[in-house]
Structures are given as structure tokens and as C-alpha cells.
Amino acid sequence: MDGLCLEGFNKDAKEMSGFEVQQSGLGRRERREYPPSLALMDSSDPRAWLAPVQPGTCAPHADYLLHSPGSSVEGVSPPAGHLSNFRKNSKSPVKVRELCRLKGSLTTDDGRQRAPSSETTNVVQKKRRSAANARERRRMHGLNHAFDELRSVIPAFDNEKKLSKYDTLQMAQIYINALSDLLESPGAKVDSPNRSLSATVYEGDNTPRGSPTTRVFPTQLTGMPFPYEDASFASFMEQNMQSPTGTLKSESENSKDTPRSNRSDGEFSPHSHFSDSDETHLELQSEDELSELKLPPCILTR
């Protein structure tokens, strides 16, 4: 019995770490695998762009998932130092053995059905709940891991402070827009479809003047190339990130702008019944508003 359950458990852990299936909604219903070189070109469905996580990409995380509370093998703690948000005071860690007992609780040792009493029904319900909690915990850990990976590929500031989830999504959106504009801009060329980006830029401002130079600058923190002067993307983001949390833009700076919600989830915003993307669209709909944002030309052309 334990063997069976552990097998299921290990399968879950592998799925979460991306070793066998893609960690996405697509992976659940339709499992496709692409060679890494084709991962971004195989389908018009963006979900299909998700390449399988390379084995070893984040061993500590896979390790963490294997040892996370609720899915942990008895007596094993998560790796020290990884995932700082790991709760040391996790309320109700569910042991693998408990999950196994849960599955087997309505069958006798020889596999026959056992008539459930009200007491065993309660116990079973509790254990089902515990199992569901453990699954939910693992799911959220997977989601957080995805956020960590996203944080690692977008340019960050020098702040030691980790970007919030909301800020991470906003940064990613801006960064993607900037990169796609670079790709569309005249003279832009792509060295490799997946990894590095190179574009023709001009000295000083963005006005064509003299001979164009092709340069790729590593960003300060992430190693992700960005074809602007070293810190200019970070400063551009810093200037233009409309972070209502103030983590990327100070409160005083925010106060100069139109009043916004001080909540990162957008609640109480004038357009709170719209999705974030709808709100963004509404906020940026006029050219006047766009020009007020001091965006570089590549963004303003959108």
C-alpha cells in the first residue's frame, strides 16, 4: 500500500518539477513535448511555448517539493536556505503515510470493501481534506516556483527586496512589450530565437544619427541581454512602473500621478471590474496619456 502511494506521490513531485510533463494547464489535458530549440516556435497557442523544464534547472526546488510540508516523508525537512517563505510553523503537515491510509481506509487488508461507520466517514473526510490541502500546497509551491523563474528572467533593480507577484507580472508585461517592439523595429535582428536578442541601436537618443551600432548589454542582475545602455532598462522600468504598492516607485512619486489604488490586486481601482489587462488598455488608450508616460519610442509606437 505504501509503495503504491509513494509511487503516486513521486509522480506528483516529478510533475511539479517539470521532469515529465509540462507545468501548465496544457500539461494537464494535452501533454506535448518539444525539443528546446523548437519550444517557442511550434504552435500559435502560447501555452504550447512552454518548454519542459530542463532536468536540474532548479534541483533545490524539486528537492523542496519532495520534502515540502504535507508531502514530506516523515522526518525529512526541506533544504535549508531554499524558498525563504517556507513556513517553519506549518500548521498541519500531512505525512505520506496518512495519505496512503486515506486511500486505503475504506478497504480491508485483503482489498474488500468495508462498510463505513459514521466515525470512519468523519475520519475519511478529514483525511481527504488533508490530502486536498497537501495537493493545494504543492500546487501553490509550483506556482511560486514559476514566479521565481519569471523573476529570474526579467531585469530587476538593485533592490535586495524580492519583487511581489503583482510587480513581477507587471514587469514581465512591460519587458515583453519592449522586447517585441525591438524585434519589430527596423534593423532589429535576432541571433537566436530563444536566448539572446540583438538589435540595432543608436548612440544617445533613439534618433537615427550616424552609423548604427549593434550592441547587446547584459542586464545588471539577471544576465538577460537587453539592447540598451547598461542600466537604462532598469531605470526605464523604475520610471514607468506604475506600481501601486510603491515597491518600485516611491509613494511620493506615485502621488504625482493619477490617484490609484494602494492595493496590488487592483481592488478599489476605478476599473476594478475589469481584468488587469483591460485596465491597462483603458489607461493607455489615448496618445496623450501615452506620451505622458515618458516611454521610449519603441513603446509609444504600440
Add this chain to the structure above:
DNA sequence: TAGGCCATCTGGTCCT
């Protein structure tokens, strides 16, 4: 101390 952010629990819904 209030507010922001987060992890976790929980019940509901949908899908396989």
C-alpha cells in the same frame, strides 16, 4: 500600529 504581502486552509466547481 496599520497596511502590504504571503502561505495555508477550505469549500465549490469543473474536468477527466
Add this chain to the structure above:
DNA sequence: AGGACCAGATGGCCTA
């Protein structure tokens, strides 16, 4: 039936 996904509730931690 079981699992994934979602959103609301709750409580802890951290910072201004």
C-alpha cells in the same frame, strides 16, 4: 471518484 483550479477567509511576518 479524484484531481486541478479558483477565490474567500485567516493569521503570520515585515516594514514604514
